[in-house]
Amino acid sequence: xxxxxxxxxLWNLNQDVRDRMQRLDRYLxxxxxxxxxxxxxxxxxxxxxxxxxxxxxxxxEMARFYSAQTLWDERQEGxxxxxxxxxxxx
Numbered sequence: 001x002x003x004x005x006x007x008x009x010l011w012n013l014n015q016d017v018r019d020r021m022q023r024l025d026r027y028l029x030x031x032x033x034x035x036x037x038x039x040x041x042x043x044x045x046x047x048x049x050x051x052x053x054x055x056x057x058x059x060x061e062m063a064r065f066y067s068a069q070t071l072w073d074e075r076q077e078g079x080x081x082x083x084x085x086x087x088x089x090x
Contacts, residue, residue: 003034003085010040010051017044021054029058036082041066042075052080063087 006028011020028036041050050066061084068078081087 006033006036008038010038025055025057028056034084038080041078041080050080056082
């Protein structure tokens, strides 16, 4: 079985986060990785959903997992995994 993996440090909420997420979403939606793993993922205000929820929007079957890991300047940071494969544990 073959699969593709994409991994990236999302850099928290630095710079223009919405523009970066839109460009990354376009890339990932076209590349359609089997697994996408992210670090330095932070929730976005005002709804508190993690940045990773803005990615792979054209791949609705991807399971999304987010886990808070630490606080950085009072902002939550975590890890996220998106997968088209069933995950047994996260």
